[in-house]
Structures are given as structure tokens and as C-alpha cells.
Amino acid sequence: MSTLHTAGRERVALLPRSAEELSELLARCRAEGRRVLAIGTGCALREDLLLQERDQIISTERMRGIIEYEPAEGVVTAWSGTRLSELRKTVEAGGHLLTPALPLETERTLGGVIAAGASGSDRLRHGPLRNHVLGVRVADGEGIITRSGGRLVKNVTGYDLPRLHTGARGSLGVIVEASLRLFPLPAVRNGWWLDAQSGAHACRVALQVRATRAQPLSMTALRLDNRWQLHVELAGHAAVIEDEERILRGISSSFQANEAGRTDLEQLMLRLRNQHHLSCQPARIEELVAQLEADPTTGDLLVDPGIATVRWTGARPVPEVPPLSGVQRALEQRIRKAIDPHGMFLRG
Amino acid sequence: MGVDSTLVEALRRELGSDGVLDRRSQRVPYECDGLAFARQVPELVLLPRDTQQTAAAMRLLHEARVAIVPRGAGTGLSGGATPVEGGVTIGTGRMRSVLHIDALNRWARVQAGVVNADLGHACESHGLFYAPDPSSQKACTVGGNVGENSGGPHCFRYGNTSQHVLGLVIVTPQGEILDLSEPQVDPQGLDLVGLFTGSEGMLGIATEITVRLLPVPEVVETWVALFRSLDAACDATSDLIAARAEPSAIEILDKLTIEAVEQSVLRAGYPQDAEAVMLLELEGSEASVQANAAVIEPLLAVRGAFGLRRARASADRARLWAGRKGAYGAMGRIAPDLYVCDAVVPRRHLRALVRRTTEICSGKGLRIANVFHAGDGNLHPNISYDRRNPEELRRVLEAGDEMMRACIEAGGSLSGEHGIGLEKLSAMPWMFSSEDLAVMCRVREAWDPECRMNPGKLLPIRACMETRMRAPGAT
Numbered sequence: 114m115s116t117l118h119t120a121g122r123e124r125v126a127l128l129p130r131s132a133e134e135l136s137e138l139l140a141r142c143r144a145e146g147r148r149v150l151a152i153g154t155g156c157a158l159r160e161d162l163l164l165q166e167r168d169q170i171i172s173t174e175r176m177r178g179i180i181e182y183e184p185a186e187g188v189v190t191a192w193s194g195t196r197l198s199e200l201r202k203t204v205e206a207g208g209h210l211l212t213p214a215l216p217l218e219t220e221r222t223l224g225g226v227i228a229a230g231a232s233g234s235d236r237l238r239h240g241p242l243r244n245h246v247l248g249v250r251v252a253d254g255e256g257i258i259t260r261s262g263g264r265l266v267k268n269v270t271g272y273d274l275p276r277l278h279t280g281a282r283g284s285l286g287v288i289v290e291a292s293l294r295l296f297p298l299p300a301v302r303n304g305w306w307l308d309a310q311s312g313a314h315a316c317r318v319a320l321q322v323r324a325t326r327a328q329p330l331s332m333t334a335l336r337l338d339n340r341w342q343l344h345v346e347l348a349g350h351a352a353v354i355e356d357e358e359r360i361l362r363g364i365s366s367s368f369q370a371n372e373a374g375r376t377d378l379e380q381l382m383l384r385l386r387n388q389h390h391l392s393c394q395p396a397r398i399e400e401l402v403a404q405l406e407a408d409p410t411t412g413d414l415l416v417d418p419g420i421a422t423v424r425w426t427g428a429r430p431v432p433e434v435p436p437l438s439g440v441q442r443a444l445e446q447r448i449r450k451a452i453d454p455h456g457m458f459l460r461g
Numbered sequence: 462m463g464v465d466s467t468l469v470e471a472l473r474r475e476l477g478s479d480g481v482l483d484r485r486s487q488r489v490p491y492e493c494d495g496l497a498f499a500r501q502v503p504e505l506v507l508l509p510r511d512t513q514q515t516a517a518a519m520r521l522l523h524e525a526r527v528a529i530v531p532r533g534a535g536t537g538l539s540g541g542a543t544p545v546e547g548g549v550t551i552g553t554g555r556m557r558s559v560l561h562i563d564a565l566n567r568w569a570r571v572q573a574g575v576v577n578a579d580l581g582h583a584c585e586s587h588g589l590f591y592a593p594d595p596s597s598q599k600a601c602t603v604g605g606n607v608g609e610n611s612g613g614p615h616c617f618r619y620g621n622t623s624q625h626v627l628g629l630v631i632v633t634p635q636g637e638i639l640d641l642s643e644p645q646v647d648p649q650g651l652d653l654v655g656l657f658t659g660s661e662g663m664l665g666i667a668t669e670i671t672v673r674l675l676p677v678p679e680v681v682e683t684w685v686a687l688f689r690s691l692d693a694a695c696d697a698t699s700d701l702i703a704a705r706a707e708p709s710a711i712e713i714l715d716k717l718t719i720e721a722v723e724q725s726v727l728r729a730g731y732p733q734d735a736e737a738v739m740l741l742e743l744e745g746s747e748a749s750v751q752a753n754a755a756v757i758e759p760l761l762a763v764r765g766a767f768g769l770r771r772a773r774a775s776a777d778r779a780r781l782w783a784g785r786k787g788a789y790g791a792m793g794r795i796a797p798d799l800y801v802c803d804a805v806v807p808r809r810h811l812r813a814l815v816r817r818t819t820e821i822c823s824g825k826g827l828r829i830a831n832v833f834h835a836g837d838g839n840l841h842p843n844i845s846y847d848r849r850n851p852e853e854l855r856r857v858l859e860a861g862d863e864m865m866r867a868c869i870e871a872g873g874s875l876s877g878e879h880g881i882g883l884e885k886l887s888a889m890p891w892m893f894s895s896e897d898l899a900v901m902c903r904v905r906e907a908w909d910p911e912c913r914m915n916p917g918k919l920l921p922i923r924a925c926m927e928t929r930m931r932a933p934g935a936t
Contacts, residue, residue, distance in 0.1 A: 185703040185809040208705050230647060241647065243655060244624045259897045265805050267837040267877040269610040269659050270892060271919070272901045273623060276655030280648060297705035326679045326746040350752035353745075392646035396565040422646055437650055440637045445651050447907035452900065 126152065126170035132289050135176065136256030139287070142169050143254050143457060150459040151283035153194060153225025156217060158461050159282070160387055168459065173224050173287065179203055180290060181264065188247060188264050190292040193224025200293075209295035212239045214331070216382045224288035228461065230280025234331035234346075234382075237419040243279040245294040251278060251286040254457035264292045277448070284460040285452045299348035302330070305358070307367040309334065309341040312402035312414060318343055319418035320395065321364050327357040329419075335381050336406065336414040344371075344378055385415045385424040389431045395421040405429060463547055464504040468525050472507060475517040480555070482506035491532065491550050495597075496540035497798055498848045499883050503530065503544035508555045511572070512630050512638060512668040515551065519666070520636030522549060528913045529634070531662035533574065533605025536597040538801045539882030541609060541661045545916055551666060553604045559583045560669065567674045568627055568644050573604025573667050580672070589674040592619035595878070596786045607667050610659030612878030614785065615742070617836035618709035619675070621878060623658040628671030631657060631664075634909040642671050656904070661880050662915040664908040678744040682754075683778040684708075686766040687735035691715050691819075691831065694737035695812035697764035698835040702808045706756050711836030712740040712785055718792070718832045718843075722784040725791035729784025732768060739766070739835070740785055788832045789843070795828065796845035800857050803879035804868040808838040814871055818842040821863045825856045839877035840868065866891060881919045889921050 129135040142149050147169045152158065154174050164170075176194040184207030191200055197218035201211045213233030215221055221231075227249070232241040239245070248262030251274075261274035278285055309315035315334035322332060322345060330348040334341065345368070347357045361368040393401050398421045405411050410428035417423075437445070450456075473481050482488055483505055493500045504527075509515040522529055528548035535542050544550050553574035560570040564587040571580055577598040580591045594613035595601050601611070607629070612621045619625070627644035631653075641654050648654065657664055688694040694713050701711060714722070719731045719738055731738050741757065743750045754771075761769065772778045784791075792799050806814040815831060822829035822844060833841040842864055846857045865875055865888050875885045875892055889898060902920055906912065 183807070183809065185699065186807055187702060187705070230652075232647070240620075240624060243652060244620060253900075257896055259900050260893065261897065261900070263874050264872065265807065265838065265874050265877075267612060267616065267621065267805050267834070267839050268874040269612075269621065269878055269880055270875045271881070271889070271897075272904055273610070273655055273659050274900065274904070276623070276652045277904075279655075280652060297707055328745070350749065352748045352752045356746055356748035394563075394566040394644070396563075420646060434649065438640065440633065440639045441641070441650065441653070444633070444639065444653065444908065448651060448904060451903035451907040 124164060124170055126155070126172045128172050128175045130175045132176070132252070132258055135171070135173070135252050135287060135289065136258060138171055139252055139254060139256035143256070143455065148459055149254070149287075149457050150461055151228070151287040152461055153222030153228070154220050156220045157225060157229050157231065157386070162459070162461065164459070171287065174222060176289070182207060184208060187295045188266060188292055189295060190264050190290060191223050192290050193222060193288045195223045197221045197223065197226060204295055205298055208298050210298045211293070212236070212245060212296060213242050216379045216386070223291055223293075227279050227288055227291055228281065228283045234333055234417060237332060237417070238328055238330050239296055243276050246275040246279050246291060247294055248292040249275045249278050250289040252289050253286050254453055254455050258289055262292070266294055282460045284449065284458050286458060299330070301351050301354045302346065302348040303354065304371050305345045305347065305361055305368045306342050306371045307365055307369065309343050312336060312341055312406045312416060313399045315341050315343040316399040316402050316416060316418040318365055320399070322361065323395070323419050325360050327360045329357070332417065332419050333378060334402070334416040334418055335378060337381055381413060381415055385413060385426065388424050388426050389429070390422070390424050391431050392420070392422040395419065397421070398423070463525065464527055464549065468521060468527070469505065471521050472505070472518055475521065476507060476509055476514050480508045480510065480514065482508070491535070491544060491552065494532070494535040494540060494542040495538040495801070496543060496882065496884055498854060499540045499543045501544040501546055503550040504547055505549045507549060507551045509551065510555045512632060515632045515666055515668050516636050516638050518551065519632050519634065523635050526911065526913065528916050530915050531608065531666045533602035533608065534576070534597075534600045536601040537605060537609055537880065537882065538803065539876070539880045539884040541880050541882035541915070541918055543883050553602055553668070556668060562587060564589060566644070567676070568671055569674055570642060570669060570671045571603055572669055573602060573607070575603050577601050577603055577606060584674055588677050590677050591672055592625055592675055593622045596789060598786070603670050603672065604667050607658050607670055608660070608662045609878065609880040612834065612837070612839065614710040614712050614834060616878070617711055617834065618707070623655060625673045626654055626658050626670060627673050629654050629657060629667045630669035631667050633665045634911070634914045639665070642669055644671050659880070661882060661919045663905055663919060664914060679746050680750045680773070681742065681744040681778065682750055683772045683781050684741040684743065685731065685768070685770045685781055686739045686741070686761050687732055687768040688737040688739065688764065688766055689735070691737045691815060692812050693764045694739050695815050695835065697739065697761050697766060699809050699811050700760045700764065701757060702836065704756060704760055706760065707753050708741045708757060708836070709744050710740070710742040711834075713831065713833055713835040714738045714740070714785065714788060715831040717795070717828070717830035718788050721791040721794055721830065722788055724794060725787070727783050727787035727791050729781055731784055735768070740781060785832065792830060792843060792845060795830070796847055798846050798848045800844040800846060800861060801879070802840070802842045802844070802861050802864055803876050804840050804865055804873055805877040806838045806840060806868050806871050806873035810871050811835060811838060814840060814868060814873070817867045818864045821867065822860050825860050827856055827860055834877065837877060838873070862888065883918060886917070886919065886921055889919070
């Protein structure tokens with residue numbers, strides 16, 4: 114058992130060590146009529162989550178370890194409680210890059226990241242996490258564990274249920290294990306940054322980079338202490354990096370190589386991860402950022418101009434997202450009922 | 462209820478008389494897809510022009526409790542578009558408009574019946590391209606690609622169709638319109654677009670598709686390397702994967718395929734003295750192509766590759782690819798019918814599994830040609846046969862089963878891009894437990910409680926019956 118603070122209260126979480134223990138716990142919860150909140154370490158829970166007294170938290174954080182990693186294959190399979198840091202260390206030793214790149218990797222678990230559908234800054238090059246979850250095993254409300262997908266880079270056998278679980282925030286069951294597609298570890302990685310006059314300027318430069326042959330791993334614009342910076346991370350063969358550095362300097366002579374700025378970036382990502390969040394079409398990002406920075410209540414800002422997402426602190430609220438259509442809402446309810454007929458799993 | 466004159470008249474009012482094909486001579490062309498030995502003439506063929514017409518037709522079919530089989534161009538190879546007895550086929554052949562290209566944000570919205578290659582041509586002038594490129598891309602439709610989650614040679618780098626679908630308009634089995642067409646960074650709610658892609662027409666019909674477009678690379682270089690054995694070509698592929706080399710495609714053609722191609726109108730200039738041809742593509746910036754080439758060339762040499770040719774001119778490249786993409790057609794010279802098997806194996810086991818599939822076919826006196834997406838471990842053992850010979854057809858199907866079993870035993874999968882359809886229905890329990898299949902059945906029934914959409918495909922009937930016995934909510 115361990116404890117978890119949620120909505121200002123300390124709650125007990127059960128920590129199974131294996132899939133079998135997890136199944137037993139779920140069967141017991143089902144028998145006792147308890148709802149279940151499945152978490153990894155709980156570091157990315159929704160802030161508005163309200164638990165009732167009888168609800169049971171189950172954490173997969175002790176279900177850890179690599180199940181299969183064959184460097185000649187480019188796929189890693191691990192228990193859901195495996196920390197991203199452990200996964201990264203293992204696959205990097207085999208010459209692979211793990212995506213997503215997220216802050217707090219020592220706390221984040223594989224299952225938690227998949228449940229949160231959390232893509233990292235490296236999605237600019239490698240795409241969203243949901244593209245890379247090749248297979249999952251998931252425990253349902255009766256403790257029955259089922260499999261979908263597999264451990265292969267290409268596979269269309271059966272419905273793509275891994276995509277349904279990715280981003281479902283544990284509401285469809287507990288992820289027991291998962292397989293991820295890996296990418297070649299770049300020979301060289303380096304960061305570049307420039308001081309920008311404004312957020313709109315930073316976005317404009319980033320979109321100029323996007324329009325060239327350069328393929329950065331990530332591009333992030335941030336406003337910290339009223340100072341705008343654009344960070345561009347290059348990764349690949351040395352000759353490609355040299356070429357891309359020339360491209361950056363051609364766009365702006367102010368670009369400078371930098372490693373130190375990374376710390377600021379990670380700190381800001383941490384500070385902003387539960388704050389306001391919005392995405393749009395890339396062509397609109399400059400306008401959106403300009404609106405936000407013009408608002409005197411806006412504090413820190415973190416922008417991914419290539420993907421067109423922005424996070425910020427401050428009073429300016431996130432524009433209301435249109436509600437799901439009636440057809441979509443009804444269909445989602447039927448799917449949830451089909452997979453979790455007793456309504457056992459809470460959305461974390 | 463079923464298809465009767467009242468229903469036909471109601472459908473004509475919605476689709477117009479040219480949107481409803483009821484004469485047998487009109488329906489026979491729809492009796493099968495690329496799985497030629499499975500045939501059933503549909504009771505009716507409907508050709509709506511847009512989402513609204515599709516929804517109207519689906520509502521009428523829902524009221525009449527008629528089974529529906531969606532169909533793109535009918536190029537699928539697993540029987541996904543094989544009609545069902547008493548059922549209606551809804552084709553997307555009149556939904557061929559590219560609705561919008563947003564070059565700045567790099568996406569396009571198309572009607573489901575747009576041919577894959579036509580979408581590519583429509584994007585060219587914007588400096589963009591659509592990555593999934595099935596071999597049938599000159600005929601297959603984007604909607605069909607969504608149904609099957611199709612692949613193609615360049616999926617080695619870019620992934621199957623699902624990685625490129627940003628949004629869909631879906632008509633549900635009840636005739637409701639589910640509009641998920643707006644491209645979003647992440648799905649709002651469950652990833653229904655991701656779930657629908659590759660669901661083989663069993664959850665509804667996609668009428669509009671929003672796809673991701675990519676910038677055309679600065680340099681594209683096609684390589685042809687020759688090998689003195691198929692084993693060596695397979696080993697070279699495994700070496701490339703293990704070395705984390707980054708071409709965008711790694712394809713292999715064996716000797717029988719080379720001969721068929723070179724003796725056909727699709728002649729690509731593949732030397733016929735080679736036992737295997739490897740086709741690679743490198744793309745990106747000049748620096749990136751050169752850097753990758755420096756990694757790849759020595760790895761090929763270690764496995765005895767010879768006669769390496771590198772083509773950059775688009776005409777030369779197109780010629781080299783024409784042989785690969787037209788290989789199935791060229792095999793028509795060998796026998797009247799071709800059974801294209803589709804299975805995936807771990808890439809480190811390529812040689813062993815390619816050998817095993819050859820042994821299985823030889824043991825049954827069948828001729829096998831291999832042309833496959835080696836980089837993804839996606840095998841396509843192709844068996845030439847004559848479907849008019851029932852005894853030969855039996856051996857073909859037995860060989861197909863044995864090959865699939867061998868691939869699964871090696872940690873592989875039943876399909877990398879063709880889907881399960883009718884062809885591999887009975888093999889699903891080899892890969893999934895009854896509990897695994899039951900979840901899929903329940904998800905299907907959440908969309909289509911009566912299982913009227915493409916019944917009898919992908920999910921074995923027994924698994925679905927077990928699901929009903931353990932109905933959701935049952936205690």
C-alpha cells in the first residue's frame with residue numbers, strides 16, 4: 114500500500130506486484146462493488162478528480178521491468194509500472210531512441226503515459242504517442258486480462274484497441290503491459306536557441322524552420338520571466354546536423370548553440386503541465402500566441418509551434434471546447450459500457 | 462425483412478436511379494474483391510454520391526434489417542469486400558472529390574472514393590505528398606485504405622494508413638452521421654478515428670477522410686541491389702534493421718517475380734541472373750541521403766550485394782518502382798490466379814520464415830513467388846494457381862494456413878496490411894484468446910448491435926456468440 118494525495122486528501126493506493134495480484138484485486142473490488150482509479154505513480158492525475166469514500170486506487174508502479182527488448186527488432190515491451198527513465202536507459206544502450214520525451218521520466222510510468230496519451234516535444238519529428246503503441250495487455254473490471262495489437266512494427270490483425278486505450282486515462286481498464294515502437298538513436302544531438310522579440314516572432318521563426326528541409330527533433334518557444342526564447346533541438350547524423358545548423362543560422366544569425374537553456378525548458382514544462390492548454394492549426398499559432406501575450410494576466414507561456422500547442426499560466430481561460438456531438442457521446446457511452454459493463458473504472 | 466421492391470424504390474428516391482444497381486448484369490462485377498475464389502453476387506449495389514446520400518441509404522437499410530458490405534475499388538486481397546448473401550454492397554465509386562487541401566497546415570479532406578494515387582497527384586503542386594502507397598494505389602481508394610489500415614512500401618518509414626488519418630466522417634450502421642473530420646492534435650474523447658481505421662468496414666462507412674500530408678523530400682534516391690540468394694537479401698535486411706539504418710523503404714523481389722516482371726510490359730530492367738532484387742529508397746536532405754547511404758552500402762556489400770544502381774531522375778525511379786508495384790499483375794503470366802498471402806514476422810527471423818514458406822509451398826507442389834516489404838518483416842508469399850482446379854485450390858489454402866501458423870509460432874502476426882476479412886477468419890483464434898476476441902466483438906456491437914455491417918468478416922462467429930452469452934451488464 115502507499116498513499117496518494119488527491120483533491121487535498123490522503124488516500125490509500127494498493128500496489129500489486131504482478132498481473133496476477135492485479136487481477137485478484139480487481140475481482141475483489143468488483144465483488145465489493147467498488148469503483149477503481151487506475152494510476153501509475155499518480156503524477157499526472159486530473160486536478161478536478163473527485164473520489165468517493167469507497168473508490169479504490171490501484172497503482173501499477175510496482176509492476177516494473179522490461180519484458181522484451183531485442184535491439185535487432187526496434188520494439189520494447191515492458192510492464193506498465195516501468196519508469197520511462199528505465200526504459201530509456203535500456204533502449205539507448207541498444208541504440209534506440211524512446212519517444213515520448215517528457216519531463217519527470219523517473220516518476221512517469223509506461224502505463225501512465227499511455228493512459229494519459231502524453232506525447233512529448235519530440236512528436237514534431239516522430240508523431241504522437243498513439244502512433245507508437247503497438248500492443249497492450251489490459252485488465253478489465255473482473256480481472257480478466259486481454260491482449261490487442263502485438264510486438265511487431267507492422268500489424269493490422271484485429272481492431273486497433275491500443276489506440277482506444279491510449280489517452281483513455283484508465284477509464285477502460287488497467288494497462289498491464291505495453292509494447293512501443295522505437296527509433297534510431299541519433300548519432301549527434303544538440304540544442305540551439307535564440308532570443309525572440311515576442312511570442313509571435315518566435316513562432317514565425319519556428320514556422321520558417323518548418324518550411325525548410327531541416328527536421329528538428331523538437332521546437333519549443335517559451336516565455337519565462339518576460340523573456341522569449343525559441344529552442345530548436347537537432348538530432349541525427351553529424352553531416353545532417355551541420356547542414357541544419359547552417360539552415361538555422363541562415364534564418365536568423367541570432368541562433369546560438371546552447372545546452373544550459375535546457376534546464377529552464379524542463380522546469381517550465383513541469384510548471385506548466387497542469388495549466389491551461391490549447392491546440393490549433395499551425396497557421397494560427399502566431400495569432401493565438403499574440404493574443405495570449407497581449408493579455409496582462411498571462412504569466413509563463415510554452416509553445417510548440419510545429420505541432421501548434423500552447424500552455425500558459427494566468428487568468429485568461431481556455432476557450433470553451435465545443436461539446437461532443439450527440440452521436441459521438443452516445444457512441445462513446447456504448448463503447449465504455451461494452452468494455453467496462455459495470456462502470457468500474459474512473460477516468461484519472 | 463430484406464431487399465424488396467419497396468426498399469429498392471425508396472433507395473432510388475434517395476440516390477437516383479443511377480445510384481441503385483439492381484439488374485444482375487450490373488451486380489455481377491461486385492461479386493468479389495481481390496480474393497477471387499470467394500464470390501457472392503450482392504442483392505443490390507448502391508453508389509451514393511456523398512455523406513447525406515450514404516446516411517439516407519443506411520437508414521433505409523437499417524429499417525429493413527439488411528446486411529451491408531462497404532466497398533472501395535475492390536482491390537483488397539482478404540475478402541473484406543466480398544458480398545454477403547442477401548446483403549447490399551455500398552460502393553464509394555461516385556465519391557471521388559478532393560474536397561480541400563490545406564497546404565499551410567498540411568492536410569487534405571477527400572471523399573472516400575478518391576483513388577490513392579489521385580490524392581498524391583492533387584498534392585504535388587503544393588510540394589506535399591500522401592505517404593501510404595499500397596501496390597494497388599492506382600486503383601485503390603483512400604476509403605478502402607482506411608477500412609483495411611493499408612500499408613505499402615514506404616510504410617517502413619511512414620507507418621500504415623492509421624498514422625496519416627486525422628479525421629473522418631462516418632455514417633453509422635443506423636444511418637447517423639458522426640462528424641470527426643476536424644484535424645486535431647489529440648482526440649477529444651476516445652480515439653474513435655484510430656479505432657475505426659482498420660476495422661474492415663464493420664463499424665460503419667467512412668465517407669470523408671482528413672489525411673495528413675508531408676512535404677516532398679529534397680532528394681529521393683531509389684537503389685537496386687542484386688543478391689545471389691534470397692537468404693542473402695533477407696540477411697541484409699535484418700542487418701539494416703539491426704544497424705538502425707534509415708531508408709524509407711526496403712523491398713525484396715525473388716527470382717520468379719523478377720522473371721515475371723521482366724517478361725511483362727512492366728519490364729523494369731531487373732537483371733534476370735540475380736536470385737533476389739532489393740529495392741531501397743533513401744529520402745530527405747542531400748546530407749541525410751548521403752549519410753544514410755554511407756551506412757547502408759557497406760552493409761549490403763557484406764551480404765554480397767552486387768550490381769548496385771542508384772537512380773534519382775524521377776523517370777528512372779518510376780521505372781524501378783513500376784516493376785515492384787506491378788509485380789502482382791505481371792504474375793498473371795505464370796497462372797490465371799494469384800493467392801497473395803500477407804503475414805508479419807519479427808525482422809530478425811526474416812530468412813528463416815521466408816525459407817519456411819518456400820518449403821511449405823514446394824511440399825505441396827505449388828509455385829511461390831516472393832515480393833515483400835522486407836523492412837517491416839511483412840511477407841507476401843504469392844502462390845500462382847488456377848481456381849478452376851479445386852484440388853489445387855485446396856492445396857493453396859492449406860499452404861496459406863501452414864504459412865500463417867509458422868509466422869505466428871515465430872512471434873508474428875496474421876496481417877500487416879491486407880486485413881483479415883474472410884481469408885483469415887478461422888486463423889484469428891490462433892493469435893487471440895476467446896477473451897481477446899470477445900472484447901473486439903463487444904466493441905463491434907457497441908457500434909452495430911445487430912452485426913449487419915460486413916458480417917462474417919474478421920471476427921469468428923463463435924467468439925461473437927460467446928460474447929452475446931456474456932452480455933454487457935450481465936452478472
